[in-house]
Amino acid sequence: MILTVTLNPAVDHTLQLEDELTPDTVARTDSAQFDPGGKGINVSKYLVSLDVETVATGYVGDFLGRFLQEELTARDIPNDFVEISGCTRLNTTVLTPQSEFKINQNGPTVDEMAVESIVETIERYEPETVVVAGSLPPGVGPEILDRIADAGSWDTVVDVGGDVLRKLDAEYALCKPNREELAAALGEEIESLDDAFAATRSLQERGFERVVTSLGGDGAIMATPDAVLYTPALDVDVVDTVGAGDALLSGVLADRERGGSDESALRAGVAVASRVVSVSGTSVPPLDDVLDHVDEMRVTAH
């Protein structure tokens, strides 16, 4: 079972505008979409649709926290959250014909006591894999990741900011940065695909068993102890890219859970991400047939 930990969940508010935003002018729209979100929660949402057993945990508070839990339960996403006193954040995406604007709140402050409650929640489920994904809320430092990774015999997967990645000491089975997070983790510029291959390998050598780098429209890279693999993205119409990295990670984890090879896990990740960018916000498109043609996808070694 894959348990996801979202330390800083969000309600994702998505607004679609027919015109570009203009300063000092009121924009109006009929569309408003609210999805339970935050990176780990999204992974659980996609895993449920991929038929993989999962539970989502993390910190929630106040009316947006209640909304988030109710929505997950209504969508049959198993969840078990730790309640805190602050209010869960509202993250807003504005889609205009030309652009995608994303505004994330920093989130409520979490106190020391709540750290142990999360560890106890994880232990209760005895998961094989724990995925810790998304930003750290105010009050919580990178130590929480090592605490979670060292608390049990599960494989720990991290999808956190590049500066946080530099501060980890425990053993991690997999790390999923995007291009910017990879650059921040290494303190290097990543301009070309070749730079990204070398940087993914460097991060893997710094203590992660595997690193999967999401490159948006350029596809994804996986560095394993033996190889650096690359799969280009599929050619699809993109509505918005919110949740694409989470979808990539879900595909990789779902395939690994079924005993797939590194190549097939990378293909599955790119296939799921390519499907998720075709819907707005972090809603879940049908994923039951998404892995049907992955064998036809190209994987190259670098």
Ligand SMILES: O=P(O)(O)OC[C@@]1(O)O[C@H](CO)[C@@H](O)[C@@H]1O
């Ligand atoms: O502020 P963070 O935690 O880095 O990212 C949060 C977030 O942008 O990530 C998800 C998409 O990946 C959204 O559901 C959510 O709003």
